[in-house]
Amino acid sequence: MKKMISTPSARRTVSLTEAYAFARRFGQKEDGTLTIFALFIFIMMILIGGIAVDLMKFESERVTLQNTLDRAVLAAADRDQQLSPKEVVLDYFDKAGLGNYISESDITVDQDELVSYRIVSATASKTITTHFMKMTGIYELDAPASGTAEERIRDLEISLVLDVSGSMRHTSADGTTTKLANLKTAAQEFIDQISSSSIDGTVSYSIIPYATQVNAGEMLAKYYNLTDEHAYSHCVDFEEEDFLTTELSTTELMQRTGHFDPWYEWSKPNNTNANNNRLLVCQTEASREIMPWEKNTTKLKNHINSFFADGNTSIDVGVKWGVALLDPGTQGVVADMIDAGEVDAAFENRPFEYDYNGGMKVLIVMTDGINTSQYYLKDDFINGYSDVYENDHDGYLSVYWPEKNKYWWEYDDDLHDLPYGDGAEIETIEYQKVLVCRENKKGKTKCRYQDKEVTVLTPVAGEAVRQTYPELWNDYSLEYVADKIYEPMTGSSSYADKFDPGARSYVSASTKDDRLDDICTAAKNKNIIIFTIGYEVTDHSKQVMKDCASTYNHFYDVQDLEIRDAFASIATQINNLKLTQ
Template sequence: MCKTSEKGRALRHQGIAKLSHRASTAVARFFHSEDGNMSIFAVFGSLSLIAIGGVGIDMMHAEMKRTKLQNTLDRAVLAAADLDQTLDAESVVRDYFDKSRMPDALTFVDPDEGLNYRRVTAKAEESLDANFTKILGIDRFNAKATAVAQEHIQNVEISLVLDISGSMADPASGTTDDKIDLLQDAADTFIETVLGEDNEGLVSVSLVPYSEHVNAGPDIANQLNVDWRHGYSHCLEFPDSAFTSAALNTHTTYEQMQHFQWNYFGSNEVVDTICPQYSYERIQAFSNNETSLKNQIDKLEPRAGTSIFLGMKWGTALLDPSTRGIATNINSSAADDSPLKGRPFDYGREDVLKTIVLMTDGQHDKSYRLSNWVYDHRDEVAHWARYNLWYYLNRNVHSYNRSSFYYQKYNAELGDRLLDDICDAAKAKDIVIWAVGFEVEDHGRSVMQNCASSPSHYFDVDGVEIEDAFRSIARSINQLRLTQ
């Protein structure tokens, strides 16, 4: 038994010695081996990537918080700055943050308002605990937001230039109403919107009805140098060069448009003269009288041809400071503190918006005038005021001689060019041009699109859509803008 035990112990000692030798050899190999050096870099690299990713997560959370603050603040100040808002501005802003469950984030609200504006400035800030960026010594993130909203009813000068040519008597598509009826409804809506109580007299409107010509009316025409030939109507002939300028030359002498009717058919009833002759067809300039403007609009009747360029020329001129003297005399009875005083204001004023709404249902065509030899004396002027030209020619003049009685003043191409000229002149003065094509064809659409201030300022409408267009334009005058 002893020999066996001793032998067993010897074997165990040998085994332990071998294991110890192997272990020491493995440890030695480990310390002397270079195979595992990359593992150390991998460990530290992984830790770095985790740290960077963690910082990114913290920053993403902070940005999400800031975005939520900014969006809430934007909506809040927009609602508070609305001039139709009856609640206290600060209460409106705080209510938005209460409902967003961030009542303590709002740090500053500053409402400022006057007769024609309301401006609300607000700031918000909220802290966010950091998770990963603490290893960089950043324990918290501060999310901040600032917003300013302003609704400002500017001093607005509008020229409403409406087509009352003969084609406006045609039925509108999709309805039993004539186009003139739908235009009148749309224009009335426009006037009601821009001259509403909220505007406090800050808006003036010049109504410019046009067909083949524009009747300036005696209130305007009598203040200009005109070579008067008759008192039947008050249309003025412009040289082509006048359409390259927004101004109305108050020093030149204007030729008065002949008073006659060009109509191939019909009786001798002289009701569709080239120059519109009735009082409700005259320009009503620099007005803020809603009732007067709507009453005139509702009386308009379709007549004669289409000269868009003449309507646009007058619409532009009535926004130009060159007609301020005319406006002053027209509104001479207004009080000294009347908002109409001093209009049209100078270009470039930040508190003034000048805009034209130009509407047509067609395109330019030819326009004729009587030859000088048949319109030279007072009795001849009176004669053509009594007779429709073609009614008279067909009954009293041989066919081969009829063409000597008249000549062509404008054609469609010249009309388009003059319209382009006056639209460019208006744009050069930063006048905003809204153009409405009412059931127009391709050429008329192109001409009106070219005149508009931008593609978004052109409306192509059919039937009752015209009222939506005029309502949209009217609302755009009073814009709510987020300024910061």
């Protein structure tokens, strides 16, 4: 039976056979193939362009989110902000209309109690609906943002000039501890506070303990040109012009401070404990030495903890060294010490030039008193041979007396032709039993033993070694030489006075005040920031320390204020100053 298909348009019936034939002919034709391909490409271009639009929209909103977050954390890390850091971040997002994309839990803040540093981190995320990418099954994109901002110290150089004179052993105003103990705690906490808010290796500390003098220490002193009459200690007698400049030459010859005691009476036999029996102008204990350009907080705090209180007060000398270790003229010393393994390589090229924008130089000067007399040896008693001889066997001294052309011996308090030593003889009187016989009137001989005085000469053991002045002052104080040697020899106190006080002179307190003012002015002219602390000081001392400071606001009067608070405040100010450079 023939099946027919009815088509309304043709108003006739088409057979199934004819329909199959038509379909076969249509499939065999190639007309319109390019058009179909072009249509496919066109559709794909629209799809890809749509995806690009979605991606552009995504990136635009992500950048807006990230920029808002960056500005927010930077503002929140500013320690001058009155709002809390989290409030600052949230407020920035609210103002930008993005408050729905961040919460308080997305923000973290790290800072210390004094807010000497602050680190703010935040994350945010925004969901973006796609228009074209949904055709590929992607209906949403998450736009993330994250960032961290921090304010910390970089490239900071600090000189701590700290008073360790005798008055620091006194009890402080609160009556509970000594001034020195309080200073140790305050200075150690200061180092912790600065270091905790700094990137490792960016802060160099130099600690300069001072009393009558400042001992550079053998390690540092070898890089300077000091006179070589002795090597017992390593202090410098600065001249007036040295305080007019921040520099300290490594080539110009500087007078090494005489190694002597201008105060006490002692001699070599009891000179076993330097702290108990003598008070040298330049003290040799390790705790008295400068610790230059150090970053290890443990070493720094241990050095401070070893301080003891003794001696006069020379603020000017302490400040001179403190400023010199901040001066770029010492870069060569630092380089040599790095090569020798004495300074950390992180401090290469330090001290920085004064015009280096990325760094800051800070001098902190603390005292509990005021400048006092600084003693030094007169030229005739610094070097060369003295007239004193020491026996290398038993230690007895002998002294040549030119007026008598004789040698006075400590051994017997008498004058001799030779010094007490090899070649000289000790003359003693002995009594020997001698048999004496006499004939009596009857012509008989009677004998009996009698004591007879006999002079005995005994060679002196040991050699009489003529002492240089440095050797003499290392073993005997001025007062001992004057009172125990020259006065017994001559019977004249005026002759003894040629040595005590005649061998020494001094720089007066008023002169030292002037020198302090000069070196502080020189430092301020180089933009070194100077903080000063007066620890229960007199009105005169307050004024001197105020004049030294960068401004009167940089001076701390520690009376009612604890010294710990003063150092903590200075640490905070240093942070503030560093962040505004």
